Amino acid sequence: MTTALFAELRAVWNWPESTTYAIIGSGLINHTWKVVAGEEVFILQSINQTVFQRPDWIDENLGLLHTYLQVHQPEYLFTAPVPSVYGQTLWEIGDAFYRVFAYVPNTRTVDTVETAEQAFEAAKTFGNFTAVLQDFDATQLRITIPDFHNLTLRYKQFQDACKFGNPARIQESMSLIQELHQYHHLVQQYEAFINHAQANLRVTHHDTKISNVLFNEAGKAVCVIDLDTVMPGYFISDLGDMYRTYVCPVSEEEKDFSKILVREDCCRAIEEGYLSVMGDVMSDWEKKHIRFSGHFIVYMQALRFLTDHLLNDGYYGAKYPGHNYVRAGNQVHLLRALMKRESTIINRQ
Numbered sequence: 001m002t003t004a005l006f007a008e009l010r011a012v013w014n015w016p017e018s019t020t021y022a023i024i025g026s027g028l029i030n031h032t033w034k035v036v037a038g039e040e041v042f043i044l045q046s047i048n049q050t051v052f053q054r055p056d057w058i059d060e061n062l063g064l065l066h067t068y069l070q071v072h073q074p075e076y077l078f079t080a081p082v083p084s085v086y087g088q089t090l091w092e093i094g095d096a097f098y099r100v101f102a103y104v105p106n107t108r109t110v111d112t113v114e115t116a117e118q119a120f121e122a123a124k125t126f127g128n129f130t131a132v133l134q135d136f137d138a139t140q141l142r143i144t145i146p147d148f149h150n151l152t153l154r155y156k157q158f159q160d161a162c163k164f165g166n167p168a169r170i171q172e173s174m175s176l177i178q179e180l181h182q183y184h185h186l187v188q189q190y191e192a193f194i195n196h197a198q199a200n201l202r203v204t205h206h207d208t209k210i211s212n213v214l215f216n217e218a219g220k221a222v223c224v225i226d227l228d229t230v231m232p233g234y235f236i237s238d239l240g241d242m243y244r245t246y247v248c249p250v251s252e253e254e255k256d257f258s259k260i261l262v263r264e265d266c267c268r269a270i271e272e273g274y275l276s277v278m279g280d281v282m283s284d285w286e287k288k289h290i291r292f293s294g295h296f297i298v299y300m301q302a303l304r305f306l307t308d309h310l311l312n313d314g315y316y317g318a319k320y321p322g323h324n325y326v327r328a329g330n331q332v333h334l335l336r337a338l339m340k341r342e343s344t345i346i347n348r349q
Contacts, residue, residue, distance in 0.1 A: 042103055065141075079102070172325075180299075239290065
């Protein structure tokens with residue numbers, strides 16, 4: 001950020017000349033800075049318009065949720081944007097959009113789940129976010145990323161990539177392609193789930209990685225952050241992404257697939273934490289799909305990684321040759337482990 005640009009932003013939010021800023025966070029989408037303005041501290045963020053083509057829709061969504069929560073759940077800690085001196089919560093400079101949030105003191109983020117307690121706290125906090133908005137009409141929200149978790153579409157894109165993608169990569173990936181085709185029944189389960197009368201459209205975060213939770217010094221979760229992907233959705237998106245990113249001790253970047261396993265204590269912590277606040281509002285149909293949510297999300301991510309590999313890495317990009325092929329294989333191994341866990345639980349029952 002240039003000095004001139006920050007000076008303009010400082011004027012828009014009426015910060016003193018002594019205000020300082022420093023880039024923070026590990027997020028890959030938006031750019032984020034910590035701003036110290038006298039005795040006040042803020043978070044300044046620019047919105048990535050490649051991912052979010054309508055920043056005004058994000059701003060509209062946050063405004064609707066903030067207004068609702070102020071009336072119906074005033075004690076809930078919601079990280080709403082701070083209005084500028086002109087009353088706006090989104091400010092455009094050149095071709096970029098900026099917004100400001102109040103800094104939540106004595107909190108921190110974590111990038112990876114190290115303990116089952118962290119998984120429980122995060123799952124409970126994400127579940128509570130949806131629970132406190134149970135009576136909010138989710139259809140009022142704008143779709144900030146169309147078809148974000150549409151498994152039917154992702155499978156179709158995968159099929160197209162298998163036909164029209166890079167011929168050499170298709171040939172080299174044939175074993176993995178065939179295995180992903182074998183899991184097509186998950187697409188059918190997804191379609192049966194969302195078309196059921198008891199599959200409730202809810203206010204859903206859609207990006208429930210652990211780094212989107214603020215923890216206090218005692219290790220307790222305080223609130224959820226990064227609300228740009230909040231849209232109407234189904235609980236399987238949020239719970240599924242927790243399975244995908246909490247239960248394995250290594251990330252989707254791991255090349256040594258022998259390290260990919262499911263930590264049973266983290267699985268139980270996710271389920272217990274989420275159900276502790278969502279159990280009373282979920283339908284019987286939804287409860288029957290708790291473990292399916294993990295299969296759904298992990299399978300979808302494997303499809304997306306391999307699709308991108310077959311299409312020459314045009315969406316995710318690649319840090320090394322075969323990067324997205326490796327990530328797809330990583331997610332397939334995680335899917336196998338989750339499905340093995342499911343069959344083991346069923347056999348025990």
